[in-house]
Amino acid sequence: MAEGKRRIAIVGAGMSGLLACKHLSEMGLDPTVFEHSNSVGGVWSQTIESTKLQTPKSLYQFSDFEWPDSVTETFPDHNQVLDYFRAYAARFDIERRIRFGSRVVSIDYVSPQSSQDEIEMSTWDSWCGGVGAGKWNVHVQSGSSAIEVCEMDFVILCIGRYSGLPNIPEFPINQGPEIFQGQVMHSMDYSAMDDAAAAELTKKKRVAVVGFQKSAVDIAAEIASRNGAEYPCTLVFRTVHWTVPEVFMKHSVKSFNRLSELMFHRPRQGFFLWLLAVLLSPLLWIQSKAAELYLKWKLPLKKYNMVPDHGFFNQIFSCMFTILPQHFYDRVADGSLVLKKSRSFSFCQKGLILDPDQTRIPADIVIFATGYKSTEKLKNIFGSIYFQQYITKSTSPFYRETIHPRIPQLAILGYTDSASYLYTTEMRIKWVAHLVAGKFKLPAVREMEEEAKEWENCWRAYAKEGYKSSCTSVSLPIFFHDLLCRDMGLNPRRKKGPLRELFEPYGPSDYRH
DSSP states (O other): OSSSEEEEEEEEHHHHHHHHHHHHTTTTTTTEEEEEESSGGGGGSOOTTTTTTTSTTTTBBBBTTTTTTTOOOSBBBBHHHHHHHHHHHTTTTTTGEEEETEEEEEEEOSSSSSTHHHHTTTSSSTTTSSOOOOOEEEEEEETOOOOOOEEHHHHHHHOOOOSSSBBOOOOOSSSGGGGOOOEEEHHHHHHHSSSHHHHHHTTOOOOEEEEOOOHHHHHHHHHHHHHTTOOOEEEESOOOOOOHHHHHHHGGGOOHHHHHHHTTOTTTTOHHHHHHHHHHHHHHHHHHHHHHHHHHHSSOTTTTOOSSSSSSHHHHTTTOOEOOTTTTTHHHTTTTTTEESOOEEEEEETTTEEETEEEEEEOOOOOOOBBBHHHHHHHBSSSHHHHHHHHHHHOOOOBBBTTTTTTTTTEOOOOOOOOOOHHHHHHHHHHHHHHHHHSSOOOOOOHHHHHHHHHHHHHHHGGGGGTTTOOOOOTTTTEEEEEEEEHOOOOOOOSHHHHHHSSSSSGGGOOOO
């Protein structure tokens, strides 16, 4: 890349965007954050009243900015998280670099040689073709004003996976929401409402929530707590997933150490590590069965026919992990929350019809908590059809879970899943900051693609049909951080002494320097 103070576009002022701005600024770069809303915080600025962290705050913490002493809870609520982000932005003077109310419509790459197009760029051996740096034209719209084109040296997309483009099921004609006399919405729209408006909307209403991931169980439990058994909330889902109480997650994080990672195969492992993984692999099955037995004992899963058909670790390998809201099964017991498993459903005028027994669920409001089209949202920001195809057709993870080898001068952050999301994202951002500042160079394009494919093959062996390209290092975070540290020229061993290195859990404070 060209010398001088590089101009960096950061799209999004959520957690990832704040981190990117802070670390790039510290490297002497010139970042500008484009945020479509008028607030920092991303999804944490628009969520339901009962939302809390799923990760203990000791892991969900900036490496150089601890939680205030006033936050004593292990799992802070969404207001505390948002205040924490705002305090971080104020502490490092980030807001002066944020352009609020500025939506990035699209981005276009301008090759360093004007005669080259995307087809020629696809044959490059190195990230920038060995011919110098191109530019990105970032198309930005602020309010109703004309679109502004900002020329940037590098782009970092921090647009996240859980916002923007809702995933809504499709239905045959005359079986969808068009025949329903009530109101239909997505959890994204419900979460965007202020707490009072959301409570008023669902007050004394029969609500059906579709889904069984985090937003679904949270919304259903919240509405059931408000309305009681007189106006029960129905949770409709196709597949039962393992959910865990807070105490389970609180103690599980203590096992995030190097010893536990020896049970897993990893890309480019030597014979000794391969042999250790083979010998220790039975422990994975034992741990999975122990977790299942504990959850069956702790929660009334058999009573309500809520024992999943798949193993506990099969779900973890697919990055599906949900903390159960407090008193969830108490709401089921008192009749304010009704659980309905169904392989499919359709609408009728007064509610839903479940298959295969045609059970009718009366409803005034139906809320789809059915996730987001995150890959399509990411694809749509690119003006180039070739870059769009790179996003949609690849099954491998990004190189270092951060960059696509064939999309130059661009990083994608906050797009991977992790049990300790904040500090793992910060490690990736530090890596990007070192890269953009010229502290190290990337391997050849083909070599990056081969390594990403090795990560895919390795993790498919564990996740099987549940494989996701955004979830390949969930059980190897320390090993993955070792790779980032070595790229940056840093010592990956962060503990004092071999025993502490092997047995002590890793966390944000270990990567402070």
